[in-house]
Amino acid sequence: MSDRFVWFEGIPFPTMGYKPELMREARDSFVFKDEDVLILTFPKSGTNWLIEIVCLIYSKGDPKWIQSVPIWERSPWVEAEHGYNSLKDKEGPRLISSHLPIQLIPKSLFNSKAKVLYLIRNPRDSLVSGYFFYSNSNFTKKPESLEQYFEWFIQGNVLYGSWFDHTCGWMSMRGKENFLILSYEELKRDTRSTVEKICQFLGKKLEPEELNSLLKNSSFHAMKENKMSNFTLLHDYSLVEKNASLMRKGITGDWKNHFTVAQAEAFDKIFQEKMADLPRELFPWE
Ligand SMILES: Nc1ncnc2c1ncn2[C@@H]1O[C@H](COP(=O)(O)O)[C@@H](OP(=O)(O)O)[C@H]1O
Numbered sequence: 420m421s422d423r424f425v426w427f428e429g430i431p432f433p434t435m436g437y438k439p440e441l442m443r444e445a446r447d448s449f450v451f452k453d454e455d456v457l458i459l460t461f462p463k464s465g466t467n468w469l470i471e472i473v474c475l476i477y478s479k480g481d482p483k484w485i486q487s488v489p490i491w492e493r494s495p496w497v498e499a500e501h502g503y504n505s506l507k508d509k510e511g512p513r514l515i516s517s518h519l520p521i522q523l524i525p526k527s528l529f530n531s532k533a534k535v536l537y538l539i540r541n542p543r544d545s546l547v548s549g550y551f552f553y554s555n556s557n558f559t560k561k562p563e564s565l566e567q568y569f570e571w572f573i574q575g576n577v578l579y580g581s582w583f584d585h586t587c588g589w590m591s592m593r594g595k596e597n598f599l600i601l602s603y604e605e606l607k608r609d610t611r612s613t614v615e616k617i618c619q620f621l622g623k624k625l626e627p628e629e630l631n632s633l634l635k636n637s638s639f640h641a642m643k644e645n646k647m648s649n650f651t652l653l654h655d656y657s658l659v660e661k662n663a664s665l666m667r668k669g670i671t672g673d674w675k676n677h678f679t680v681a682q683a684e685a686f687d688k689i690f691q692e693k694m695a696d697l698p699r700e701l702f703p704w705e
């Protein structure tokens with residue numbers, strides 16, 4: 420299974436735990452509630468960091484929940500079989516995660532007041548992060564070199580398709596009051612202020628010591644040590660190999676250590692062409 424994808428509506432998905440018929444059912448029938456919170460990203464953008472932060476906002480900085488329940492149970496993936504089945508009958512406000520492009524998200528999102536946290540990251544860093552992670556995973560096509568993965572990425576031949584299409588699609592939601600755009604870069608630069616912004620958007624208030632606890636327990640170091648969050652539990656299901664680390668480096672700009680000059684120039688050109696219709700300010704790393 421390691422050399423291919425599951426396909427749905429022209430988009431590549433992992434080969435384990437994802438079924439086209441369930442993704443169709445989710446798109447057509449899953450009901451978002453006004454009180455839900457959706458964490459939305461392209462893969463390898465810092466999704467799990469944001470999930471950890473939101474969980475700690477809901478637990479008021481108390482780490483008990485994040486240290487006792489796997490991260491994918493706390494904020495299940497609406498497009499994955501296990502996540503969809505656990506979410507669809509769940510009572511009360513839900514934390515929901517998704518990497519889906521806008522055309523595949525459950526349609527009910529657009530008639531609900533569910534709050535959407537949309538996290539973006541410099542695609543060059545998502546590319547490098549994905550290359551290292553998927554090279555050691557068993558649920559998707561394994562790249563043989565960064566050069567090969569670079570080509571797949573710019574062609575959109577990677578999990579969840581083209582970063583450019585994904586981002587252009589979701590950016591059409593900017594300006595809506597239930598849609599907050601965040602970046603990995605601002606989260607890194609000023610985690611405290613960005614968490615305060617998220618709290619305000621979610622209508623949550625943390626006391627100073629609760630915020631301090633949140634920052635401590637969602638740090639790169641703390642998440643790397645937390646087996647409920649660092650994906651080491653996936654070793655038991657043979658989904659990832661021992662050296663596939665979710666918590667790899669946790670920095671901005673690592674692409675500069677991996678791209679050749681020619682790749683950097685080619686990426687710049689493609690970025691300019693494909694993102695020309697969107698304001699530059701949306702992309703704080705450019
Ligand atoms: N607490 C944290 N602080 C900074 N980066 C984090 C983080 N938790 C996860 N990340 C980074 O987010 C990326 C994984 O993203 P996702 O959760 O979307 O799969 C990895 O990037 P790197 O591979 O560049 O280190 C990982 O290190």
Ligand SMILES: CCc1ccc(OS(=O)(=O)O)cc1
Pocket residue numbers: 433435436462463518558578658
């Ligand atoms: C099959 C489980 C799984 C684990 C990690 C994934 O990574 S990503 O978020 O899509 O990069 C996907 C599926």
